[in-house]
Amino acid sequence: MDDGPDLSNNPYGSAVNIFADESVLKEDWQPAELPERASELEEIRNSLAPATRGVNAHNLFLYGKTGQGKTVAIDHELDLLAEYATSTDDLELSVVKTSANNQSTSYQLAGHLIKEIRGSGPKPSGIDQQSMFDLLYEELHDLNETIIIVIDEIDSIGSNDDLLYELPRARKNGHLEDQWISVIGISNDLEFRDNLSPKVKDSLYDNEIEFAPYDATQLTSILERRADRAFYDGVLAEDVIPLCAAFAAQDEGSARQAIRLLYKAGELALNNEQDSVAEVHVREARDILERKRIEEGMRSLTNQDQLALLSVVALEVAGETPTRTRYVYQKYKSIADRLDTNQLVERRVRDHLQSLGMQGFLIAESRNRGIQGGNHYRFELKTDLETTLDILREDNRLHDLVADLSAAVNHSQ
Numbered sequence: 476m477d478d479g480p481d482l483s484n485n486p487y488g489s490a491v492n493i494f495a496d497e498s499v500l501k502e503d504w505q506p507a508e509l510p511e512r513a514s515e516l517e518e519i520r521n522s523l524a525p526a527t528r529g530v531n532a533h534n535l536f537l538y539g540k541t542g543q544g545k546t547v548a549i550d551h552e553l554d555l556l557a558e559y560a561t562s563t564d565d566l567e568l569s570v571v572k573t574s575a576n577n578q579s580t581s582y583q584l585a586g587h588l589i590k591e592i593r594g595s596g597p598k599p600s601g602i603d604q605q606s607m608f609d610l611l612y613e614e615l616h617d618l619n620e621t622i623i624i625v626i627d628e629i630d631s632i633g634s635n636d637d638l639l640y641e642l643p644r645a646r647k648n649g650h651l652e653d654q655w656i657s658v659i660g661i662s663n664d665l666e667f668r669d670n671l672s673p674k675v676k677d678s679l680y681d682n683e684i685e686f687a688p689y690d691a692t693q694l695t696s697i698l699e700r701r702a703d704r705a706f707y708d709g710v711l712a713e714d715v716i717p718l719c720a721a722f723a724a725q726d727e728g729s730a731r732q733a734i735r736l737l738y739k740a741g742e743l744a745l746n747n748e749q750d751s752v753a754e755v756h757v758r759e760a761r762d763i764l765e766r767k768r769i770e771e772g773m774r775s776l777t778n779q780d781q782l783a784l785l786s787v788v789a790l791e792v793a794g795e796t797p798t799r800t801r802y803v804y805q806k807y808k809s810i811a812d813r814l815d816t817n818q819l820v821e822r823r824v825r826d827h828l829q830s831l832g833m834q835g836f837l838i839a840e841s842r843n844r845g846i847q848g849g850n851h852y853r854f855e856l857k858t859d860l861e862t863t864l865d866i867l868r869e870d871n872r873l874h875d876l877v878a879d880l881s882a883a884v885n886h887s888q
């Protein structure tokens with residue numbers, strides 16, 4: 476038999492075995508079990524169950540921070556419902572799953588749903604909103620008797636939420652005749668729910684389910700189940716999984732983040748030709764992922780966002796955080812002077828600081844002002860200081876300024 480070319484010197488041949496099944500660590504791998512979400516799954520099931528009894532499923536709203544298993548939980552239950560539907564004549568089911576990501580109006584979302592249902596072709600456009608909704612009803616008309624529409628990242632559409640009011644009432648309002656329709660909305664933005672118009676809340680919220688952040692124990696068991704399949708036996712040092720779980724729990728309790736850490740740690744061991752994964756790999760993985768997260772976020776910052784961030788960084792270096800808008804603003808003015816850029820008024824800078832808080836760069840803590848009424852904010856850096864300085868320094872315009880700040884950090888150590 477031909478042995479093929481000699482690969483002993485080929486750089487792709489690895490001397491060590493770490494992953495038994497690497498695909499288990501990928502984002503889209505679907506776990507068979509979600510025991511940490513047993514009660515949420517049961518609530519979802521109870522909401523969907525009316526569909527099996529010849530009426531429409533309840534509308535449902537899921538919310539919680541990113542990485543809490545919302546999407547995977549819905550997929551899990553809808554798969555089971557679809558499996559049931561194929562086994563019986565009592566349920567003719569159509570599920571339409573979509574993400575509202577980048578669809579910032581009801582009009583866009585309706586067009587997006589039409590495209591999704593058609594499965595191909597362009598997104599319709601150039602008609603008025605009611606015609607767009609009518610077109611959507613025509614498409615829905617051709618689906619099965621029971622229709623469930625899942626709108627993930629539903630918060631993208633903000634307050635332009637007519638469709639969310641209309642869809643659940645399509646039958647009541649005569650747009651659909653003998654079909655049952657229900658809507659499942661999923662949101663990572665906890666405030667979206669409070670800002671919806673009352674009529675939408677009424678129409679959409681038969682049931683709502685909160686997905687609270689995972690704690691370290693839950694993250695540990697989620698990781699253990701994956702690791703059993705993903706890694707060869709004995710490859711992981713004992714403290715690797717607890718450390719990944721602890722890092723993710725300290726941050727936002729995201730299973731996605733915990734899994735990414737574990738995967739990256741495994742890859743680092745493999746790329747260094749080490750035959751086991753150790754704590755150092757997890758720490759290095761955390762630094763790499765954190766850096767990537769900051770870099771990605773930084774790319775989308777406006778100039779004024781950057782100046783506001785830099786002002787907080789400067790105060791952080793001086794050990795003066797958390798601090799109030801007024802003091803950040805003083806720093807902001809001196810930095811804007813030095814860089815010779817235009818200056819915003821204090822109120823606008825505060826808006827930028829709050830936006831940096833939403834984007835995960837700053838911790839923005841709101842304090843009650845007591846007798847004066849109203850709130851004031853105190854800001855501090857959320858991202859790692861050294862890494863943030865490193866990344867900011869790569870911007871030519873900021874280089875000298877950041878170099879001075881870095882010197883101050885080194886001086887104080």
Ligand SMILES: Nc1ncnc2c1ncn2[C@@H]1O[C@H](COP(=O)(O)OP(=O)(O)O)[C@@H](O)[C@H]1O
Nearest residue numbers: 502506509511541542543544545546547730731
């Ligand atoms: N309880 C769990 N058990 C196993 N894997 C989980 C669990 N919760 C979340 N995951 C995994 O974590 C990742 C993020 O979950 P996802 O459902 O996308 O979160 P969300 O929609 O809340 O942002 C996915 O890879 C998912 O499979």
Ligand SMILES: [Mg+2]
Nearest residue numbers: 545546547627
């Ligand atoms: Mg999701």
